[in-house]
Amino acid sequence: MGKIKRISGCVAAAQAVRLADVDVISSYPIRPYTGIMSELARMIADGELDAELVYAEGEHAQLSVVYGASAAGARAYTGSSGVGVTYAMEVYSPLSGERLPVQMAIGDRTLDPPGDFGSEHTDAECCRDQGWIQGWASTQQEVLDMALIYYRVGEDPRVMLPQYACQDGYYVTHILGTVDIPDEAQVKEFLPPYKNHHVLDPKHPQIIGAQIEPEQGPPMQYQRRMAIDNINPVLIQAYDEFGKIFGRKYDPFLEEYMTEDADIVMFGQGAHMETAKAVAKRLRNLGEKVGVVRLRAFRPFPYEEIAKRMSKYKAIGVLDNSAQFGISGGAGVLLTELRTALYDVGDKVKTVGFVAGLGGEVVTHEEFLRMYKKLEDIVKTGKVEKTRYWVPFEL
Amino acid sequence: MSESLFIEPGLQQVTVWARGVLMNKDARDIVVGLTEAAAKEGKHVQAWENYVDLPDRIYVPVRAYAKISTDPIESRYVYENDAPDVVVLVEETMVKGLAVLDGIKPGAVLVVNSRRSPEEVRGFLGDTSGLSALVTVDANSMSKALMTLSGAEGATDATGIGAGISAPIAGAVVKATGIVKIDNLANVVKNPDAMKRGYNECKIMKLEKTQPKKIKKITAQERLEQLPFAGTVPSPQVDNRGMVTGSWRTQRPILDAEQCTGCGICWIYCPDACVTRTDDGLVTFNLEFCKGCALCSSECPTNAVTMVPELDFKD
Numbered sequence: 001m002g003k004i005k006r007i008s009g010c011v012a013a014a015q016a017v018r019l020a021d022v023d024v025i026s027s028y029p030i031r032p033y034t035g036i037m038s039e040l041a042r043m044i045a046d047g048e049l050d051a052e053l054v055y056a057e058g059e060h061a062q063l064s065v066v067y068g069a070s071a072a073g074a075r076a077y078t079g080s081s082g083v084g085v086t087y088a089m090e091v092y093s094p095l096s097g098e099r100l101p102v103q104m105a106i107g108d109r110t111l112d113p114p115g116d117f118g119s120e121h122t123d124a125e126c127c128r129d130q131g132w133i134q135g136w137a138s139t140q141q142e143v144l145d146m147a148l149i150y151y152r153v154g155e156d157p158r159v160m161l162p163q164y165a166c167q168d169g170y171y172v173t174h175i176l177g178t179v180d181i182p183d184e185a186q187v188k189e190f191l192p193p194y195k196n197h198h199v200l201d202p203k204h205p206q207i208i209g210a211q212i213e214p215e216q217g218p219p220m221q222y223q224r225r226m227a228i229d230n231i232n233p234v235l236i237q238a239y240d241e242f243g244k245i246f247g248r249k250y251d252p253f254l255e256e257y258m259t260e261d262a263d264i265v266m267f268g269q270g271a272h273m274e275t276a277k278a279v280a281k282r283l284r285n286l287g288e289k290v291g292v293v294r295l296r297a298f299r300p301f302p303y304e305e306i307a308k309r310m311s312k313y314k315a316i317g318v319l320d321n322s323a324q325f326g327i328s329g330g331a332g333v334l335l336t337e338l339r340t341a342l343y344d345v346g347d348k349v350k351t352v353g354f355v356a357g358l359g360g361e362v363v364t365h366e367e368f369l370r371m372y373k374k375l376e377d378i379v380k381t382g383k384v385e386k387t388r389y390w391v392p393f394e395l
Numbered sequence: 396m397s398e399s400l401f402i403e404p405g406l407q408q409v410t411v412w413a414r415g416v417l418m419n420k421d422a423r424d425i426v427v428g429l430t431e432a433a434a435k436e437g438k439h440v441q442a443w444e445n446y447v448d449l450p451d452r453i454y455v456p457v458r459a460y461a462k463i464s465t466d467p468i469e470s471r472y473v474y475e476n477d478a479p480d481v482v483v484l485v486e487e488t489m490v491k492g493l494a495v496l497d498g499i500k501p502g503a504v505l506v507v508n509s510r511r512s513p514e515e516v517r518g519f520l521g522d523t524s525g526l527s528a529l530v531t532v533d534a535n536s537m538s539k540a541l542m543t544l545s546g547a548e549g550a551t552d553a554t555g556i557g558a559g560i561s562a563p564i565a566g567a568v569v570k571a572t573g574i575v576k577i578d579n580l581a582n583v584v585k586n587p588d589a590m591k592r593g594y595n596e597c598k599i600m601k602l603e604k605t606q607p608k609k610i611k612k613i614t615a616q617e618r619l620e621q622l623p624f625a626g627t628v629p630s631p632q633v634d635n636r637g638m639v640t641g642s643w644r645t646q647r648p649i650l651d652a653e654q655c656t657g658c659g660i661c662w663i664y665c666p667d668a669c670v671t672r673t674d675d676g677l678v679t680f681n682l683e684f685c686k687g688c689a690l691c692s693s694e695c696p697t698n699a700v701t702m703v704p705e706l707d708f709k710d
Binding site: 034170173272274 | 400401427430431434440442443447450469472474548549550553614615619625
């Protein structure tokens with residue numbers, strides 16, 4: 001079946017790239033995603049992967065390289081972290097609008113200032129409006145699996161959109177975890193070759209990304225909107241196929257942990273939700289009805305799914321591992337978007353934002369305990385005194 | 396309540412200290428070797444390197460960690476081991492001036508790669524309360540230290556595990572703690588003979604049971620109160636009190652005044668401005684910051700500077 005190894009999130013991503021037989025990779029170093037590229041360079045040098053590895057002069061160039069490669073029909077891969085992600089900002093929308101399904105790994109990292117290697121979701125979340133598929137893996141296994149699923153979905157002719165495959169910097173990129181590495185045959189069955197609608201070819205010249213007048217604006221954007229609408233049905237299908245071929249079943253949108261009769265859940269994405277699960281389990285042993293809902297799909301944000309499945313809770317604590325200064329609600333993007341998703345149930349479900357783990361600081365068991373306690377107080381009193389807490393200063 | 400709520404009774408923590416660039420590989424091999432062996436025994440394991448010790452420079456202290464547990468590990472996503480059961484020093488000078496015993500569990504074991512006896516090494520550690528045993532193993536006589544960047548930053552190690560001094564050091568850890576079975580470790584490391592030498596030839600000194608000292612942690616609130624505007628700090632102009640590097644040194648420059656001509660070549664070459672020319676025509680070395688790079692010694696035209704192992708000095 002597969003090969004079980006203890007590897008880092010970086011190596012897991014590189015293994016997925018090898019299995020997906022990526023054609024062109026563009027590299028530029030920045031911690032913590034860099035390990036992916038050094039691993040890919042080693043694989044190419046050792047003959048494990050046949051790919052073109054281009055060392056770009058910066059992240060903006062990195063994204064431009066995969067832009068050209070994908071437009072020429074190559075399955076392309078790149079990645080970055082922190083300010084590298086924001087340096088390439090200009091190129092993201094064209095990649096989406098011109099329907100070039102490159103995959104970008106983001107080993108997330110706090111934005112400057114000052115220099116901080118530690119993880120935060122802020123860098124990748126800055127890209128949330130660019131029209132890409134996006135989500136966080138919280139274990140090394142999930143990094144590998146999501147990379148394959150993202151190529152499958154992104155390259156689907158009904159979708160044809162690029163993807164940000166995100167993982168928590170250091171926690172997932174650098175710590176070793178147990179990963180079942182699939183066989184090439186399984187991946188071949190799951191992931192068809194990349195075949196775009198338009199391919200740059202001297203024999204059939206085309207203009208990709210032409211200049212337009214405003215009158216073409218609405219149709220161009222709406223066409224892309226329709227592609228975004230296709231993501232979720234394809235995602236569901238892809239995860240179903242994945243489960244059948246590889247034996248690992250994932251809920252495409254929300255991973256529910258001990259939620260069956262829960263009154264209170266923590267909601268969030270990425271590595272820290274694994275810590276939340278450990279805390280929920282301990283609290284359950286004490287008889288508390290708590291659980292964890294881990295968001296697996298960040299873009300498109302599954303607001304309909306959330307409304308359907310999360311309206312039953314009495315209180316939801318939203319963990320935002322990001323600094324979205326000035327945002328509505330005063331916490332982070334997950335609080336704001338969860339509240340929008342639950343708008344129709346209004347005050348029936350109490351929601352509170354917790355901004356924690358900034359700068360890459362650990363979100364401790366004790367901090368999760370305080371969050372759960374705060375939610376219990378809210379359920380008891382029926383009152384939400386503050387809609388957000390920046391941990392550990394305000395809670 | 397929370398302190399007892401999150402206890403993991405089946406969890407053992409191993410913290411390995413080494414010197415940057417030169418010894419990361421061996422430090423990594425110790426934690427990966429032990430965890431791979433433990434995995435063969437059905438244990439839940441995690442191995443990783445200290446994220447903020449990297450990127451490293453030569454001689455700077457760096458750390459690697461292992462967690463080995465009978466149950467799924469709950470404290471997975473942390474930066475350090477908060478309560479080591481085993482502390483390993485890949486380089487002996489690290490007993491001097493580094494807080495290697497901070498946070499140890501009662502009954503912890505310290506393993507030091509050194510030719511010296513446990514008794515001699517203990518003299519440098521200061522407060523050893525909490526330690527139940529102190530072990531020395533002369534790993535450098537049993538194997539050759541390995542230096543490579545392969546496996547750094549989470550990438551795959553293409554050179555294999557346990558070919559260097561990590562093997563005998565890991566062997567000594569097994570002898571002193573029984574944390575894994577020696578046969579499983581022998582199947583993981585590339586140099587099982589060296590591993591077994593470390594196992595058989597290490598010197599173990601048992602210590603009386605004592606409680607480890609409590610470590611006071613600085614809180615986030617305290618950090619907030621100390622934080623200058625926008626995090627902007629004055630630039631050091633003479634020396635940097637925030638980064639005193641004498642503890643990076645594994646060997647100390649000693650001047651033979653008879654041979655010294657006062658030429659000042661060592662003063663020119665010292666990369667850290669740690670040489671001062673004195674009024675009597677000689678030089679002195681700033682031992683607060685000297686990292687022991689030995690450029691002074693190798694450039695001295697009269698062989699007036701000798702490098703002496705730092706642990707030969709009690710101060």
